[in-house]
Amino acid sequence: MNTNDLKLRRDVVAEHLRGVPRSGIRDFFEIVNSMPNVISLGIGEPDFDTPWHVREASVFALEKGATGYTSNMGLPGLRREIARYVERTFGLLYDSEKEVLITVGVSEGLDLAVRALINPGDEVLYHEPCYVSYGPLVVFAHGRPVPVGTRLEDGFRITRELLEKQITSKSRILLLNYPNNPTGATLDMEDIRWISEFAKSNDLMVITDEIYAELTYGKKHVSIASMPDMKERTIFLHGFSKAWAMTGFRIGYACAPPELIEAMMKIHQYSMLCAPILSQEAAVEALKNPERDIGEMRSEYEKHRNFILRSLRDMGLKCNEPHGAFYIFPYVGDTGLSSKEFAIRLLEEEKVAVVPGSAFGSSGEGFVRCSYATSLVELKEAMSRMAKFIKRLRS
Amino acid sequence: MDELLKILKNNALETPANIAKMLNLSEDEVRKRITEYEEQGIIRGYQAIVNEDQLKIDKVTAVIEVKVSPEREGGFNHVASRISRFKEVQSVYLVSGDFDLLLFVVGSDLKEVAFFVSGKLATIDGVHATATHFMLKTYKHHGVMMETQDEYERLKITP
Numbered sequence: 001m002n003t004n005d006l007k008l009r010r011d012v013v014a015e016h017l018r019g020v021p022r023s024g025i026r027d028f029f030e031i032v033n034s035m036p037n038v039i040s041l042g043i044g045e046p047d048f049d050t051p052w053h054v055r056e057a058s059v060f061a062l063e064k065g066a067t068g069y070t071s072n073m074g075l076p077g078l079r080r081e082i083a084r085y086v087e088r089t090f091g092l093l094y095d096s097e098k099e100v101l102i103t104v105g106v107s108e109g110l111d112l113a114v115r116a117l118i119n120p121g122d123e124v125l126y127h128e129p130c131y132v133s134y135g136p137l138v139v140f141a142h143g144r145p146v147p148v149g150t151r152l153e154d155g156f157r158i159t160r161e162l163l164e165k166q167i168t169s170k171s172r173i174l175l176l177n178y179p180n181n182p183t184g185a186t187l188d189m190e191d192i193r194w195i196s197e198f199a200k201s202n203d204l205m206v207i208t209d210e211i212y213a214e215l216t217y218g219k220k221h222v223s224i225a226s227m228p229d230m231k232e233r234t235i236f237l238h239g240f241s242k243a244w245a246m247t248g249f250r251i252g253y254a255c256a257p258p259e260l261i262e263a264m265m266k267i268h269q270y271s272m273l274c275a276p277i278l279s280q281e282a283a284v285e286a287l288k289n290p291e292r293d294i295g296e297m298r299s300e301y302e303k304h305r306n307f308i309l310r311s312l313r314d315m316g317l318k319c320n321e322p323h324g325a326f327y328i329f330p331y332v333g334d335t336g337l338s339s340k341e342f343a344i345r346l347l348e349e350e351k352v353a354v355v356p357g358s359a360f361g362s363s364g365e366g367f368v369r370c371s372y373a374t375s376l377v378e379l380k381e382a383m384s385r386m387a388k389f390i391k392r393l394r395s
Numbered sequence: 396m397d398e399l400l401k402i403l404k405n406n407a408l409e410t411p412a413n414i415a416k417m418l419n420l421s422e423d424e425v426r427k428r429i430t431e432y433e434e435q436g437i438i439r440g441y442q443a444i445v446n447e448d449q450l451k452i453d454k455v456t457a458v459i460e461v462k463v464s465p466e467r468e469g470g471f472n473h474v475a476s477r478i479s480r481f482k483e484v485q486s487v488y489l490v491s492g493d494f495d496l497l498l499f500v501v502g503s504d505l506k507e508v509a510f511f512v513s514g515k516l517a518t519i520d521g522v523h524a525t526a527t528h529f530m531l532k533t534y535k536h537h538g539v540m541m542e543t544q545d546e547y548e549r550l551k552i553t554p
């Protein structure tokens with residue numbers, strides 16, 4: 001029976017879902033996919049393949065017969081490696097037995113974190129433009145999303161002034177993502193200091209999505225979880241998708257104090273059971289020599305970043321210098337087009353795909369996101385096509 | 396290694412204009428540094444990476460292990476340098492292990508290479524044994540895979 005033929009007497013979809021719009025990215029994806037020979041700067045994942053030794057380790061694990069469930073928390077060996085890695089890299093001390101949970105990507109970590117913390121009606125503050133899932137996940141958990149706009153002139157860093165305007169007696173959680181998707185923004189030590197103080201004085205819990213932590217250029221990443229007295233109020237989320245180019249493995253982790261991990265575990269054990277064992281085995285291998293794997297990719301990205309920054313500025317586009325992730329977020333509002341119109345016309349006229357900034361929240365309007373995690377050959381071609389397009393718009 | 400050298404090792408045809416953008420330098424600065432590297436002999440040349448298996452040409456390559464008695468003065472250098480001067484010899488390396496020099500030698504056929512080994516190489520003073528292996532197929536050369544692999548297609552837009 002075709003479900004479209006069902007005549008139901010009521011709207012079966014849960015009320016709190018109805019107001020959540022489809023992802024703007026999905027709409028755009030369908031247009032792009034119907035078009036041949038497109039150069040895409042629209043990809044939120046590395047163009048590198050996963051390092052070969054990591055892929056080989058998962059093939060080996062498969063041959064060995066790693067085909068079952070793991071414990072809910074994840075392989076003990078992997079949790080131990082993660083605890084060592086976050087200590088060495090970010091100075092974070094977590095007990096691998098009680099404070100590390102392996103998740104199906106940071107995506108699941110985010111979902112667990114908000115569900116573990118939100119009571120109906122609680123407000124979650126997060127800076128915008130931001131990753132597409134934040135608002136919807138808060139709604140699914142019956143919380144209220146409160147986006148705090150960030151601006152080009154502040155380098156897309158969250159500001160105290162705008163944050164203070166949004167705080168109410170219902171504010172419970174501050175959700176952060178630096179280095180940032182889609183702007184490439186990072187925080188300075190001073191920012192991290194005031195944000196920590198702000199969280200403590202307003203008794204906010206902090207969820208920090210640091211999935212791009214390894215990918216910074218000219219600055220070393222500092223985790224807010226490493227600030228004094230922040231560990232107990234922070235859920236630190238990280239994963240392998242970006243720095244190790246492992247998006248398809250769907251593997252990430254959450255680090256937090258035991259009560260919080262225990263709460264997240266309750267949801268995880270019933271809704272997910274465990275992360276895929278082959279991906280966990282691959283992650284163990286990925287942590288064996290991360291500096292070498294990531295170092296090479298980072299130095300490639302940095303050259304691509306310099307190239308795209310200079311190219312976009314040469315076109316006369318205003319652009320924040322991104323210090324992290326692999327995105328750049330130029331302002332195209334002065335062409336007189338909305339970000340969606342700009343993206344669609346660039347696609348139709350020059351076959352270059354970028355993502356309209358509005359997909360990342362209303363404060364992204366006027367901007368487009370370009371990913372530079374793409375081959376240099378394609379990047380060069382995309383920039384010369386885009387330059388032609390801008391010139392035409394301005395003439 | 397300097398990023399400029401990494402870029403050129405990866406693609407010697409990269410233009411100074413593009414390199415300047417990638418390294419946040421001026422184009423003149425890039426040209427100047429390339430010239431310096433050339434003058435210092437750090438950059439010794441620019442060559443295309445060719446998959447010769449795809450060409451129908453008469454050519455064989457031999458990988459030859461050579462045992463050498465080192466000389467009192469200069470060790471292996473003198474013999475290695477004499478061997479290197481033959482134009483049939485593409486590469487010469489001093490290596491650790493059971494033998495001393497590793498050579499890559501080309502010729503138009505087996506006979507020609509065999510003649511080179513018995514007539515020239517083996518007669519050099521100090522060379523006291525050789526073992527010749529003929530190369531059958533090249534899978535990877537200078538970091539480049541020689542067979543085009545099917546690319547797994549990625550999505551064009553992802554969050």
Ligand SMILES: Cc1ncc(COP(=O)(O)O)c(C=O)c1O
Nearest residue numbers: 044105106107131181239241554
């Ligand atoms: C900021 C941010 N958080 C989370 C994710 C999801 O990552 P994962 O693949 O670990 O689920 C992404 C992916 O694009 C992201 O950009």
